[in-house]
Amino acid sequence: MATGLMTSLASSVRSAPGDGTAGRRPPRERARRRHSRTHRAGRLLLRRILVLIPTTIMVSLGIFAVAAASPFDPLTAHLGDNYQSATPAQRAATAAAYDVDQHWLSAWWHWWGALLHGDLGWSSTQGQAVGEVIAQRLPFTLGMSAAALISAALIAVVGGAVIGMRRGGLLDRACTALAAMLAATPPFVVSLVLVSIFAVALGWFPTSGARRPGDDYSLAGLLTHAVLPYLALTVSMVPWLLLTMRAAVVEATGSDPVRAARGRGVDGWALLRGHVVPVSVLPTLALLGTRLPELIAGAAIVETVFGWPGLAEALVDSAVALDFSLLAALAVGSAVLVLLGSALSDAAAVWIDPRIGLTA
Known part of the structure; x- marks a missing residue:
């Protein structure tokens, strides 16, 4: 994707900020161009949202089907140590009480019916409404993931621009080798090394949780406990973004418009800011939407390793116990987030440069 975007954007550097051509356009023409870009981006976003609806339905159907085929017996989570000694009648009564004896297709249909009425259902594993589980745990997951994603994007854009402008140097070789090594390292390995x-x-830092045992949540406690999982998640996100930004900068520095700018005496920071970065940052922006599944999976692994009270633990418990209501809400919500993120990143790319031929 990065190479295709670079190819489509190479010729646009002449009109990028800093070369003076944009400022010579009449105000009415600039307004018309902005309106056209907004219209194309909005139309693309609308198409993606229309595709999202049937995709979400199919994803939810697949989740219920796969969960029903799981080798886990949900009664083990509800009966605990009494599972082996429970009689068939006791197991049947427990299954009926927790609604785990119904067919998965029927469970899927009832889940959607309740969802359309604003009811996410009851979580048998957490002992509370699904909405309450999500409301309590989502801030932990969302805060950690957003902070890591923003940090990784900033590190990748700045670092990729610096090493890309110094292609072949010692810093470039060292950073590229380190990024390749980290890209091949699973997040749980990074987490264990940090611990x-x-x-x-x-x-220096606690090993798990978000507060000391017996203490209430506090800002100082949250920040102290969040350092290691935040670092682990950030490190797992940086490599691909950094390598993409570096490749885009290397390609941009070898393009005709940049060579022409250098011939006019533009160099250093002015060249990077006005001619290289506006073209190079777009592939990295587009990659952010496609890396959302990795962010979600990485967050689940990191939260599990560090005992962070986010949605990962609830997701694992719901999958083992076949807690359909909670499992479906978390899995479908993750799928919707990925689809929306991809749609927003593509719409942003189209708005930044209408030469990109994305229409759906």
């Missing part, structure tokens, strides 16, 4: 060094060996 081993900074929590166990040095004792």
Whole structure:
């Protein structure tokens, strides 16, 4: 995707900010161009939303089907240590009480019926309404993921621009090798390394949770406990974004418009800001939407390793116990988030440069 976007944008550098051509357009023409870009981006976003509806329905159907085919017996979560000694009658009564004896297709149909009436259902694993579970845990997951994504994007854009402008140098080779190594390292390995060094060996940060046992949540406690999971999630997001930004900068610096700018005496920061970055940052922006599944999966792994009180633990418990209401809400919500993120990133790319031929 990055290469295709670069190809479509290479010729636009001549009219990028800093070369003076944009300022010579009449105000009426600039307004018309802005309106056209907004119209195309909005039309693309509307098409994606229309596609999102049937996709969400199919995803939810698949979730119920896969959960029903799971080898886990949901009664083990409800009966606990009494599972082996429970009689068939007791197991049947427990299954009926928790609604785990109905066919998965019937459960899917009833779940959608309740959802359309604003009822997310009752979580048998958490012992409370699904809406309450999400409301309590979502801020932890959303705050951690958003902070890590923003930090990773900033590090990737700045770092990729710097090493891309110094292609082949020692810094470029070192950063590229490190990024390739981290890209091949699973998030749980990064998490365990951070725990081993900074929590166990040095004792600088706590190993898990978001507060000390017995304490209430506080800003200082949250920030202290969030350092290691935040670092682990950020590190897992940086490599691909950094390598994409570097590749885009390298391609932009070798393009004819940039060589022409250098011939006019433009160099250094002015060249990077006015000619290279406006073209190079777009592939990284487009990649953010496609990396959302990785962010969600990475957040689930990191939260599990560090015992962060987000949605990951609830998702794992609901999957093991076949808690259809909570499992469907979390899985479908994640799918919708990924689809919306991809649609927004593509719409932003079309708005930034209408030469991009995305229509659906």
